Amino acid sequence: MGLIYTNEARCRDCYKCVRECQVKAIRIRDVTGSEAQRAEVMEERCIQGGRCVLVCPQQAKRVRNNVGKAKELISTGQTVVASLAPSFAAGLPLRPERVVAALRKLGFTSVQETSFGAELVAAEHKRLPYGRTFLSSACPAVVSLVEKHFPDLISYLSPVVSPMIAHARFIKSVDPEAAVVFIGPCIAKKSEAEEKQYGGVVDVALDFTELWEWMQEEIADFKSLPAELKTEFDGPQADIGKLFPLEGGMLRTAGMSMDRLDDTVMVLSGLESCLELLRHLQLGMPCKVGLIELLACTDGCINGPMVVNEEDVFIKKQRIVDYFSRSHRRKGKALPEIKGVELYRTYTNRLFPLPLPSEAELNEILARTGKTKVEDQLNCGACGYPTCKDKAIAVYQGFAELKMCIPFMRERAESVSNRVFASMPNGIIIVNQELKILEINDVARRMLGVMGKNPKGQALSLYMDPVNFHQVAVSGSVLNLTMNYKQKDLITREIIFPLGPEEIAGIFIDITEDSKREEQQDLLNNETIKRAEEVISKQMQVAQEIAGLLGETTADTKVQLTKLIKLVKNK
Numbered sequence: 001m002g003l004i005y006t007n008e009a010r011c012r013d014c015y016k017c018v019r020e021c022q023v024k025a026i027r028i029r030d031v032t033g034s035e036a037q038r039a040e041v042m043e044e045r046c047i048q049g050g051r052c053v054l055v056c057p058q059q060a061k062r063v064r065n066n067v068g069k070a071k072e073l074i075s076t077g078q079t080v081v082a083s084l085a086p087s088f089a090a091g092l093p094l095r096p097e098r099v100v101a102a103l104r105k106l107g108f109t110s111v112q113e114t115s116f117g118a119e120l121v122a123a124e125h126k127r128l129p130y131g132r133t134f135l136s137s138a139c140p141a142v143v144s145l146v147e148k149h150f151p152d153l154i155s156y157l158s159p160v161v162s163p164m165i166a167h168a169r170f171i172k173s174v175d176p177e178a179a180v181v182f183i184g185p186c187i188a189k190k191s192e193a194e195e196k197q198y199g200g201v202v203d204v205a206l207d208f209t210e211l212w213e214w215m216q217e218e219i220a221d222f223k224s225l226p227a228e229l230k231t232e233f234d235g236p237q238a239d240i241g242k243l244f245p246l247e248g249g250m251l252r253t254a255g256m257s258m259d260r261l262d263d264t265v266m267v268l269s270g271l272e273s274c275l276e277l278l279r280h281l282q283l284g285m286p287c288k289v290g291l292i293e294l295l296a297c298t299d300g301c302i303n304g305p306m307v308v309n310e311e312d313v314f315i316k317k318q319r320i321v322d323y324f325s326r327s328h329r330r331k332g333k334a335l336p337e338i339k340g341v342e343l344y345r346t347y348t349n350r351l352f353p354l355p356l357p358s359e360a361e362l363n364e365i366l367a368r369t370g371k372t373k374v375e376d377q378l379n380c381g382a383c384g385y386p387t388c389k390d391k392a393i394a395v396y397q398g399f400a401e402l403k404m405c406i407p408f409m410r411e412r413a414e415s416v417s418n419r420v421f422a423s424m425p426n427g428i429i430i431v432n433q434e435l436k437i438l439e440i441n442d443v444a445r446r447m448l449g450v451m452g453k454n455p456k457g458q459a460l461s462l463y464m465d466p467v468n469f470h471q472v473a474v475s476g477s478v479l480n481l482t483m484n485y486k487q488k489d490l491i492t493r494e495i496i497f498p499l500g501p502e503e504i505a506g507i508f509i510d511i512t513e514d515s516k517r518e519e520q521q522d523l524l525n526n527e528t529i530k531r532a533e534e535v536i537s538k539q540m541q542v543a544q545e546i547a548g549l550l551g552e553t554t555a556d557t558k559v560q561l562t563k564l565i566k567l568v569k570n571k
Contacts, residue, residue, distance in 0.1 A: 018384025
């Protein structure tokens with residue numbers, strides 16, 4: 001499982017994560033045996049900025065949870081130190097002192113400020129040689145951005161570790177057996193903590209969201225935390241480093257100029273601004289700035305992807321400043337000299353090379369989505385890519401699918417629908433709630449006798465009695481009936497039904513010929529029956545006449561025989 005992964009059951013192929021990912025580290029793939037598509041994060045390109053996690057409307061993007069690892073460390077009974085990022089004052093919905101007490105309640109042996117490590121890092125940046133441009137290395141998402149997407153600019157990165165690593169190394173320089181659990185607002189810190197060059201100096205990295213969930217599971221009432229729980233930090237007290245999570249915090253902590261007009265320093269926050277600078281440097285354009293503080297999150301770490309507080313940035317900044325003003329700190333005293341803590345690091349080219357299509361291959365992919373001309377390329381961005389060519393390149397590289405093109409799929413669906421609509425052997429009329437014609441196919445036109453006209457947009461009543469459509473519009477029920485339009489010499493079987501909340505559809509089946517055949521058959525049947533009845537009547541009459549004649553003959557015979565008998569008897 002990657003650091004950021006997709007809950008496939010929730011993913012609804014909306015492409016929002018693709019649109020939001022500045023480095024296009026999202027792959028869309030078809031689900032086997034289904035028409036659905038799913039988004040998955042490509043670890044080799046992902047910088048763990050976390051934007052995809054925040055914007056997913058289905059909450060399908062998840063971050064690997066490390067709370068279990070932290071609990072396991074605490075359960076061993078060893079010293080476990082919580083290194084709490086200075087953004088906690090704005091990132092968690094608790095007063096700062098209650099956060100410290102709650103961490104002790106969870107079982108941490110010691111709770112210390114990562115901002116002390118920030119001061120060590122800031123001081124080291126101030127010692128960097130002048131005469132060249134350095135990019136700050138405190139933000140792990142920015143470091144990954146350079147290593148994975150701009151490796152030719154690695155030489156610009158400051159060779160100094162992040163505050164998290166500096167503080168963890170300091171803690172273990174004091175107690176080599178201690179376990180360090182970093183807690184902050186950043187997803188990328190989890191990846192940084194696992195880098196081999198640091199040798200596991202950070203045992204576990206947690207984010208504020210999972211910490212808050214853990215706290216809610218273990219602590220029923222934060223207001224009633226035991227009074228004996230210490231609410232102040234252990235370890236060396238930090239001073240100006242408490243402001244490190246704000247935009248420009250590193251420069252401020254280092255005591256460097258914060259003057260926006262000072263051309264020796266610069267602060268850029270937000271991934272888009274960082275990308276613009278890196279592209280500028282990649283083109284070899286001049287840069288006279290000595291130190292540039294780069295932060296992937298707009299306005300700094302107080303807007304990290306895993307902060308719990310959803311307050312606006314002004315309130316978050318104010319919380320940090322208020323905490324700085326009233327907290328225990330060195331208050332201007334010099335940073336104590338720390339020996340034996342390595343503050344330097346190296347970088348690795350982690351570029352994932354991708355094939356690029358030839359012009360012919362690119363045009364072939366574009367043509368498969370109906371883009372044979374430049375004007376066909378809408379560049380609407382609905383697929384998540386800024387241009388149709390970018391999306392075609394992604395298809396070639398295996399990151400995207402052809403059917404991600406919404407206009408193409410809609411056009412194809414409409415084309416199929418139109419072909420079905422036009423080729424139906426029955427008449428179809430679709431009207432709106434005002435009974436105005438929206439769609440009518442040629443069969444219906446022939447039925448109504450309007451082949452040379454365009455009745456779209458006109459009232460249905462101009463061409464036929466709309467009473468049945470009106471009944472469906474009012475009742476919402478389905479009508480199935482037979483109608484005889486004598487003036488048009490037309491008999492139809494009609495099915496009229498609601499087509500969504502705003503439209504009514506009618507299907508007209510011409511049964512005129514069938515009805516005529518049935519009528520002729522009825523006439524034939526009636527004539528046959530009549531003739532049969534006439535024959536029967538005549539047969540009965542003949543039978544009766546024969547019976548009458550037979551009756552008269554029998555009577556005469558009887559009379560003669562009777563006379564003969566009497567004559568014989570008399571003799």
